[in-house]
Amino acid sequence: MTTLTLVKKTSFKVASLATTILLSICTPVRAFMFGTSGIQFDRDTNINFTFQTSHGGYQSSLWVAQADPDNNGYSSIARLFYEIQPSDNGSTNDWEGSFGTGVTSDNGSITQTFTFLRDQIYALLLWSDIGNGQPFGQYVSSSTFMNSPEWWDPSSGFRRDECLVAGCQQAVFGNFILDYSSNNSFTNINGGNGPEQYSAVTMTQLAAGIQISFDDAGGNDVDFQDFTLAAQLAPETTTQQAQPRPTSGDHRPGNVIQFDHSTAPGELPPGPVPEAVPEPVTVFGTILGIGALAGVRRKKKRGQQREK
Template identity: 70%
Template sequence: MTTLTLVKKTSFTVASLATTMLLSICPPVRAFMFGTSGIQFDQDTSINFTFDQSHGAYQSSLWVAQAQSGNTGYTNIARLFYETKPSDNGSANDWQGSFGNAVTSENGSITQTFKFLQDQTYALLLWSDSGSGKPLEQYASSSTFMNSPEWFAANTQFRRDDCLVAGCQQAVFGDFNLDYNSGDLFTSVNGGKGPEQYSLLTMAQLAQGTKISFDDAGGGNDADFQDFTLSAELAPKPVNGLAFRNFTVSAQLPPEPAPEPAPEPVPEPVTVFGTMLGIGALAATRRKKKQGQEP
């Protein structure tokens, strides 16, 4: 598997000093973040990524990249999904690609699980072949600060010089809308909300499952965010070696034992004594009667 490292430029002019200083403190160090500032967890966390669809003429692959020490570079460490051809059927449906046709994964599964290690910083990188035959010709990062001229990859042709100091947002996160049958802008499709309002996820959103979508910077970097779409969800935590999703347990109580027969009442001592007297009197009467009958 090809590994490519994206690095931050170390040589700079006086005019770019402020840019380099700004980028050197991005992304901010936090216990948890998942969005355009980076990906980081405060404990080892596994995420299930499920492919949705791709669009556009570029042939792309989506990677997890991990930051190097000092945040001076990112290295591809896992390929989640990749296109084997630009689309299912040429330019039909805006070059739509579906899983099992134009898109696949290393193990052939539409869902890929990746474990993010505690306190490590990551990004998702969408690499594209724009027609040169090089699968890693250019990239779009989920981390906005990496989409600027201050970052580059060796032996690639792409430079996003239009993104200036802070970089361009090339990915959206959350409960946004996409209309593949419309040429409307992302903001129009989402009721006036721009991409910047879909820049991070909460743990609650990850627990429920949410969307991530990229713009591959093609078409003049039109920022339609329709080029590579997938979902992300917290992977179920294993219990005794088995993984369980949320479930409800109904406790079944054991059946009640059959009632034992009620014990017969024990006669009171007075009653017993009275009965014995009665039996004795009856016996004495029978003896007297028998003696009276004897000749």
């Protein structure tokens, strides 16, 4: 079992912890997210993932990873798709891989249905054999904060040294354009919208169907064309057959990613949000306002007493 651990504990953690606290104060509570901040639902939710295409010379596999209860790690619990060879036909069409030729799944289906358990935090991990014979040679995560030098894999010694502590965005979510015949940048192909514009989707978008595409960090092209799939909210009547439903303590063998929770921005309070909740900053402002009014009244009352 491969384990990713925190590389080092440095002074940045103090600033990071302060930033995390500040963000937790300023950010409304969220029970749903599907994007580069993580994947989380407020009820058990089935999502259909349909493979589209892969490109690039790496041989990769895509996994669903679930956060450990104490948020100190992520375990790869379900493999969605994997390449049985780097491409269909060598470097043809930028090392293109299609389902049934270069790519397959554990049950042979191009669509995999996975049940995300309520209030659990997940990420998608694209593991790659970078020519060293190790299927877990390196990874990119759909969660940006996991693509930082603070994470590493002691089995292969791999870590993302090229990214800042905040991490690099290696996946895009939504309805974007990919042009495999162009050398143009992702931003130019999408009319000036950069990857950051495709960092999260709403439940409405997910119900209609969206794309997810990864950049495996090979070649430093940041084209987000290396592994692409569609994702859509499955009908509630759908019976899950492709993957076993994950339960606490019942993970399939896979890769465990350990992370120091004091630097993880993905820790969210569990439970649904039945209605809009005012941001804490607004609440604090109201409290300060009430305090100011009370002070004015006390001052006025003291003045009246002196006049008597």
